């Protein structure tokens with residue numbers, strides 16, 4: 001088991017960075033107590049920080065790096081592209097080839113449009129749905145993360161599970177206009193009865209249901225079949241569009257999680273893995289809805305500019321990354337996820353505390369209820385697990401702060417035992 005050295009250089013860099021960057025960085029999700037860690041380099045499964053420590057990366061840039069870091073084949077095409085031009089005010093062949101590759105993977109994708117983040121993909125899918133239906137509102141699940149567009153952020157930290165009454169649309173960012181809250185209807189996740197009632201009541205005003213087929217918390221809370229069926233039926237009964245947010249869940253299978261869960265999405269938002277490690281977002285859908293982006297009859301109903309949209313570096317890297325993902329690779333990734341989950345459950349059988357593995361497909365989560373290991377205050381409601389997260393970090397494993405791990409194609413089964421041994425030692429040591 002490796003142990004991490006003191007993080008002197010990271011601490012010093014954090015002090016310097018905090019003078020010019022709020023919280024020393026540009027991303028709320030990477031703030032770490034007592035200070036952020038700064039990375040020198042990354043290769044394959046490993047990260048190296050500026051103090052020389054090495055970490056086995058189970059975070060994979062919050063699920064994006066499905067082939068690990070700096071994969072040689074992706075690096076090669078990206079460097080070639082950088083040498084021949086990084087962005088033009090013209091299209092590129094790479095863009096149309098990549099669009100064809102993605103459309104060929106899923107019958108629900110007839111046309112696709114590229115942008116630079118999952119947030120933009122969700123935002124554009126919502127705008128297209130509003131333009132297509134002429135209705136102003138969207139429906140989303142309470143506590144579901146869909147990026148940082150203010151409509152998509154509504155009720156991200158809803159607190160009142162389980163529900164006895166309808167969830168109230170609440171602002172996540174201070175300063176969110178009330179107009180935003182009025183136009184986002186919130187339903188409780190996996191609550192068929194209440195969700196149906198709310199949808200029916202608002203249906204004639206609703207353009208789309210925005211839904212992550214993975215569920216919530218990186219797929220750790222899984223949507224039930226009956227909940228998915230309820231949403232599908234509501235969309236068909238009331239002519240509401242189904243927006244599948246597959247920014248993370250597209251890693252579930254060759255045609256995304258919608259295929260695995262029997263969803264026929266009108267619009268799909270993608271990001272993360274399809275960029276091969278570079279910034280990306282995409283909206284795909286059938287010809288009719290995607291026509292909202294088209295200016296063939298004058299101005300497009302949803303004009304969509306973007307200086308770096310479909311930049312050729314993201315296009316070639318994304319194309320290579322997705323070409324490298326054949327059906328068997330998803331099988332391998334999902335098998336690894338299952339093995340990690342089994343290993344974690346075996347660890348909990350060896351120790352006398354309550355805990356288990358969560359997750360699905362190529363993602364696993366560690367759920368613990370002991371105060372010494374986790375800062376769960378109310379059963380099941382928070383996923384922060386500082387004690388164990390810190391132990392795993394100190395012993396060379398980088399997970400999300402909520403103890404979620406994400407598999408990549410460069411991992412294999414031999415990675416599971418050492419991880420589980422470290423987890424077991426951590427639990428024993430923290431329990432004292």
Ligand SMILES: Cc1ncc(COP(=O)(O)O)c(C=O)c1O
Nearest residue numbers: 117118119145146147247248271
């Ligand atoms: C389900 C989901 N949708 C949208 C987003 C936003 O993507 P991005 O961070 O690329 O803007 C994320 C990001 O984690 C996500 O998990």
